[in-house]
Amino acid sequence: MALVKVAGIRWAVEESFQAAKGQVGLGHYQVRGWTAWHRHITLAMLALALLAAIATAQPPSDQDRIPLTLPEIRRLLAALILPQHRSITDVLRWSHWRRRHQATARHCHYQRRSEP
Known part of the structure; x- marks a missing residue:
């Protein structure tokens, strides 16, 4: 049972x-020293924790759409923070x-999987 x-x-x-x-790019590091590696891993895990906290804190969604997933939250944050030519409404x-x-x-x- 323990196994x-x-x-x-x-x-x-x-x-x-x-x-x-x-x-969040945990595997995208090119560093030579332990300090730089530690900083990269710490920031990546912090970013993942932020995404997970946002995903957990969202209110229940309607039946007509799925809740926000980690990739969707990351895309929304990137679209809202990084300068682009699209409006927030879009x-x-x-x-x-x-x-x-x-x-x-x-x-x-x-529905298709439940059919005999």
């Missing part, structure tokens, strides 16, 4: 590292459309 518990904990850690590599409208489209796709997928 299963340890394997389950390891799975969660591996998932976190994969999310950090994909979303960025939010695009996010709403995308999440509604993903919810429709999820619903159709579940």
Whole structure:
């Protein structure tokens, strides 16, 4: 039983590292010293913690769209913070459309899988 518990904990850690590599660039470091490596890893994990906190703090969404995911939150923050030629209204409208489209796709997928 203890081995299963340890394997389950390891799975969660591996998932976190994969999310950090994909979303905040945990694996994109080119440093020579321990101090620089430590700074990079600390900032990447802080960024992942911020994304996770935002994802956790969001209110329940409607049935017509999925909740904000880590990649979607990262895209929204980048679109709102980095200088671009799109307005905030356009960025939010695009996010709403995308999440509604993903919810429709999820619903159709579940409906098709439940058919005999």
